[in-house]
Amino acid sequence: MPRFIVVILLMAISCCPAGEPAKDFSVPGFVKPAANEHPRLFFRAADLAKLKERAATPEGKRIIARLRYQLDGGSGTTLPAKRNPLPAGDDPGELLSEPVGSVFTLFHSAGYGMLWRLTGDKAAAELASEAAMLVISGQSDRDARFGLKAPAGGEYSGAAVAALALAYDLCHDAWDDATRQRVVDAIESTAKSGNPSFLAAVLWQLAVAGDAIGGKPIRTNDPLSRLSGELARLPPFGFSGRDVDVHDAMRDVLLPLVVHASRVAGGIDLVAGQPRLGQLVDRLIYLAVPGPSGLQLALPYDYLPMYGQHLDRTGLAGGGEFVQAMAMSTPVQRSALRFIYEHFCVPRLGRDHPNSGVRDGEHDYDTVGPYPHRAMLALTCWPFDEPARDPATVLPPIVTAEDANRGIPICIFRGGWNGPDDIVVTIMGGVGLQGRELAEPRKPGLLCRIWACGKRYVMVGTSNGFDRPVGLVYGLKQVAERRWLVSFSKNWGASTSHPPPARLIVDLGGRDGRDAVIITEAVNIIGDLPDADRVTRFDLGGQWRCSSSLTVSVNQEGSAFHVAADNPWGNGKPVVGRIVGDQVSLIRTGNGVARGLVAPHGHVITWEDGAVWRRTSSPLEAPMRLTSEPGQRTLVRQTNNKPRNTLMCILTCSADGRHEEFTCVGGDFPVVAVGERSFSFSPDPNAPSPAPQAEGGTKPSAGSGTKADQPKAAATKLP
Structure with missing residues (x-):
């Protein structure tokens, strides 16, 4: 049975419940590559004419110019003289901050191979061969953790295998048998002793399947049977650290390449077969927020702005998130990604990446980093011939990951994609966290976060004065347009629950410009943390x-x-x-x-x-507090649901800094009125709602940020 049929069957078994017919994830009209047919990984030989047409467009010309700049900082006709002097190992070396194009990378061979295919210039194929021989001889990347002989194995040696696989595929027709055999021998030797990533093995298998050198078939192991099982282990939205190949895969060196190559060379649509691959793209779409320090992700952990939230966008591991996502996206996702990149990234590329050779406002198609294979992805996958679309017009304001046995582990709400003032509410519960990017101590109660109008808040469950984890979402119900009721208990809120279950209302405002409101019960909203500006020089003193x-x-x-x-x-x-x-x-x-x-x-x-x-x-270390000054864009006020003796928080977001009065009627399903709007915790939208009344008889003044009978919020500082 052909290998890829096996993979399709395995994917079908892992994705389809018992009794349902198996789905076909094969690419319609796919024709299997013939033996020694190349190129085949990023594009097929039949696609080359169309690819050259794309390269001749204004956008394509900018991408090719960028590819050449990545290769040598100029016209792309030489190999950089500067090489990392360190062997592949634990130390990245001192070249990471060098200008783009000035330092040799593992993927220079692939970049010159791409120029050979587009121009037919034999000199480019010779430079690709020279670069490949450097990698085979042990030359490390500009980040010396990566190299064919990296002792850590995994993606560290796998990146070199992937680079050689791309170069072999692109230059197959230009290299002689001896050069091709050296590449094959080097990868076989690495596979035996270096333990490279299984994803790299998949990419190599796709590159050489059916090939022969001098009439002798290339021997390869078949790693494809592992592919379905590994992808099935993807955590929801990739929330689980980076110590496994496929976790946090938008920063992964290999997975986006494998997904794209599996479609082009293998005829398998992995995204259709494994929906969580699509969630990785949604993670980037729904969590990307611009800020003073550059683009970052509104992650639901790390209560202060941490490095893992700020997208580096230039590293081999940790860069090229958008162009790699393009290789894994549906047409709707691509249009949304293009909108986000053009509105959030392009305007400040020069400021955020001064060594890139890109200026503010100059579209780079996510090639701001030094790695040439990302320009290849941009030319093949960037939708510059399709319109960019505001995600708010083509995507829902909420995405979730559901588990039939364990509630809803992930909920992400987003009010729009307009800029730093966007409102994002991320709730994560019951997800096993691992990896290096989490703050210590790891408090599960901090896995709920609100980003609103440039401020950050966390939500912490409360019970008898003590903080506790908020937990899994068991109830999620849309009760009005752009308004949801969320319950962290299987019981929607009966007073028999001890302690009373945590609940919240998320109202993202109407399309008529109404402000967003977030109301919580038994959940404390603490924070009011702005971001800090990017610095040009680090002083650790x-x-x-x-x-x-x-x-x-x-x-x-x-x-x-x-x-x-x-x-x-x-x-x-x-x-x-x-x-x-x-x-x-x-x-x-x-x-x-x-x-x-x-x-x-x-x-x-x-x-x-x-x-x-x-x-x-640091100003980021100021005690967490509730905003109490008038005129702020966000305002948190507190009250008490007296019959249940639970804390309630009301966060209002206002474009002009004016915040409407609020009143509350308590009970099992309390009702809160903010101005003329009424918010009920009842899961039954048809249930009668009592008219809200002020509890103490003294109404707060508009915009004051205080309430006569509410408890004063103490400054709270998390460990």
């Missing part, structure tokens, strides 16, 4: 808090810094560190090297082992 009770003192001189001896990081001895770009490392006595990343605003360092340092003098 000063005091840093690395736990609730421990601080370290840092002195920096140039790229070196020193941590005082009275700290546990060095076992009581001074610790020497180094900063290169946004990469930091500490040489710890007896504990090896610790590595971390500095957030773009310079106030937070996230270490690879999960530890987090926060600058004590």
Whole structure:
């Protein structure tokens, strides 16, 4: 039975409930590549004429110019003289912040292979061969963690396998048998000893299936039978860290390439077969928010702005999110991604990436980083011949991941895609968190977040004065246009529940311009944290808090810094560190090297082992509070559902800073009125609602931010 038929059957078994007919995820009209038919991974030989037509358009010309710039910082006719002197290993080296095109990368061979296919210039194929031989000989990437001989294996050696697979595919007809055989031998040797990512093995299998060199078939193992099982392990929306190949895959080096190549070379639509691949794209669409430090994700964890939220967009792992998402998207998703990129990223590319060679307002099609294969993806996948569409006009304002046995682990609400003032509510419960990007300590109660008008809030469940996790969503019901009732209990709210279940109302406002309102019961809204501006130079000097009770003192001189001896990081001895770009490392006595990343605003360092340092003098470290000043765009007020003795919070979002009065009638299903709008916690939209009344007889003044009988919100600081 052909291998890809096996994969389709396995996907069908994993996706279809018992008794339902198996679905066919094959690409309509697909013709299997013939032996030694190339190119086949990103595009087929029959597609080359159309691809050249795309390259001749104004957009295509800019992409090709960008490809050449990535190759050598100019016309793309030489290999960069600067190479990473470090062998592939744990240390990324000191070249990450060098200008685009000035340093050799693993994917230079693929970039020159693309130029050979588009121009027919044999010199480009020769440069591709020279670049491939450098990778085979052990040359590391500009990020020296990646290379064919990387001891960590996985995506670190898999990236080199993928680069060689692309180069082999593109230059097959230009290279002689000896060159092709060297590539095959190098990858076979790596597969035996280097333990590369199974995704890299899939890409290599697609590249050489059925091929022969000198009449001798290329021997390959068949990793495709694992593909369905691995993709079925994807967590909802990729919320689970990055220590597994397919988690957080928009930052993954390999998965988007495999998805695209499986469609083109294998005739399998993996996205249709595994819906959670589409959720990875939705994650980028629904959570991308522009801010002073650049584009970031409104993640439901890391209560302060952390590095993992700020999209680097230039690294091999951690870059090219949009162009890679284009390779995995439906037409509707592509149109939404294009809108987001053009409105949120393009206007400030030069400011956010000064070493990229791209200016503010200059469309780069997400090729701002140094890796040439992303220009290849842009030319083949970027929808510049399709209109960009505001996501609010083509996508619903809410996406969820549902589990029939465990409620709804993920809910994401979004009021629009207009800019930094967008409103995003993200609720995550019951998802096993792992990986290096989570703040310590990992408090499940902090996995609910509100981003509103440039401010961040978290939602924490309350019970008898103590914080507790909010938990899974068990009830989700749309009760009006752009309004939802959410319950964290299977019981919608009967007073027999002990403690009373947490609930909230999310109202994203009408299309007539009404302001958004979020009302919670037994859930405390705390926060009011703005973002900090991006800095052009990191200075780590000063005091840093690395736990609730421990601080370290840092002195920096140039790229070196020193941590005082009275700290546990060095076992009581001074610790020497180094900063290169946004990469930091500490040489710890007896504990090896610790590595971390500095957030773009310079106030937070996230270490690879999960530890987090926060600058004590940072405005981000101010005590979390409720906004009480008049004129603010967002305002949180509190009251009490007296019959149930539960805290209620009312967050209003106002374009002009004017906030309407609110009143509340308590009970099992309380009713809150904000101005002329009434909000009921009853899951039955037809249930009669009592007219809300002020509880204490004294009404608050409009925009005052206070209520006569409400308790004063104490400043709250999370660990």
